[in-house]
Amino acid sequence: MKIVCIFASGLFAMQYKGSSLNELARLIALWNDPKYIEQWLWVNQNDFASSDLDEIASRLIEDALTMEEMVLEALDIGLDTVFRPLHNLKSAQLFISKEKLRRNYFRLYAIRIDENCYVITGGAIKAPMVLKMQERDFLQHELDKLDKVHDFLKNHQIIDKESFYEMLEE
Amino acid sequence: MERKKKQEKLMELVSKTDTQLVKAMRERVRNKAMLKESKKIAMQILFKLRANKMTQTELAEKMKVSPQFVSKLLAGTENLTLETIVKIQQALDMPILVSYKSKNEHEGFSPVLYSVKITVSENAQISIDPSMMHESYLA
Numbered sequence: 001m002k003i004v005c006i007f008a009s010g011l012f013a014m015q016y017k018g019s020s021l022n023e024l025a026r027l028i029a030l031w032n033d034p035k036y037i038e039q040w041l042w043v044n045q046n047d048f049a050s051s052d053l054d055e056i057a058s059r060l061i062e063d064a065l066t067m068e069e070m071v072l073e074a075l076d077i078g079l080d081t082v083f084r085p086l087h088n089l090k091s092a093q094l095f096i097s098k099e100k101l102r103r104n105y106f107r108l109y110a111i112r113i114d115e116n117c118y119v120i121t122g123g124a125i126k127a128p129m130v131l132k133m134q135e136r137d138f139l140q141h142e143l144d145k146l147d148k149v150h151d152f153l154k155n156h157q158i159i160d161k162e163s164f165y166e167m168l169e170e
Numbered sequence: 171m172e173r174k175k176k177q178e179k180l181m182e183l184v185s186k187t188d189t190q191l192v193k194a195m196r197e198r199v200r201n202k203a204m205l206k207e208s209k210k211i212a213m214q215i216l217f218k219l220r221a222n223k224m225t226q227t228e229l230a231e232k233m234k235v236s237p238q239f240v241s242k243l244l245a246g247t248e249n250l251t252l253e254t255i256v257k258i259q260q261a262l263d264m265p266i267l268v269s270y271k272s273k274n275e276h277e278g279f280s281p282v283l284y285s286v287k288i289t290v291s292e293n294a295q296i297s298i299d300p301s302m303m304h305e306s307y308l309a
Binding site: 006007022024028032033034035037038042053054057058061062065068069071072 | 220245
């Protein structure tokens with residue numbers, strides 16, 4: 001796996017072995033693809049309280065585009081303003097913590113390295129009836145990716161931006 | 171100073187990597203309103219294809235366009251022309267424009283409204299008088 005810089009202001013994304021795209025590019029391409037959204041909705045429709053698939057689909061389409069807007073805004077105003085700790089009740093840790101950026105059902109998962117410095121590890125659509133990530137295999141997979149990158153950074157003694165940049169230069 | 175140099179060096183390296191992604195994102199956000207509609211239409215088509223157990227190739231044949239064109243439609247990135255929207259509506263009998271009427275509403279078939287005289291007596295008996303039955307057609 002390798003780490004790709006998305007934007008000079010401190011946003012990075014993982015690019016896993018076997019994938020031609022980094023995680024942010026891959027997810028944005030997926031979330032913008034109506035065929036993917038329709039297929040996902042067909043498989044996961046029971047995870048929504050409403051059975052109005054047209055309405056849910058419309059919302060997903062709008063939120064996917066808004067998610068991109070949020071990322072772009074965050075690049076200008078600071079990533080710390082949009083990312084939140086992965087677990088809702090947990091307050092942010094001092095270094096390399098697991099975080100998420102959410103817009104309704106959409107999630108981008110990331111490791112926070114330092115102030116306004118994040119590495120996106122993946123992302124998913126989390127339906128409202130799914131309370132814990134462990135309840136669905138594809139969300140558990142995202143948790144595993146978060147753990148893997150977290151451990152990787154920890155093993156390389158990454159504690160802040162400086163040590164992170166040093167590692168990237170190696 | 172050393173740290174700043176390192177950061178600058180890193181940014182020189184990374185500036186070449188994925189500036190395309192941010193550029194594409196900015197472009198999509200600029201066209202958000204149009205893309206939203208294009209994707210919603212693509213989604214309506216996909217729902218209809220699934221409901222009718224119809225393939226994209228069959229849709230292409232019905233629309234008299236190439237399968238590649240249908241593929242582009244379903245990507246939800248096309249700025250659709252009125253001509254294309256009308257073709258989709260006709261091929262799938264699916265309203266997209268507000269003016270579209272489904273085949274059931276076309277000439278030769280007019281939904282009928284029946285009106286009858288219903289009386290309710292003091293002891294709550296309901297009686298319907300068929301001789302007072304009227305048919306009226308929706309224009």
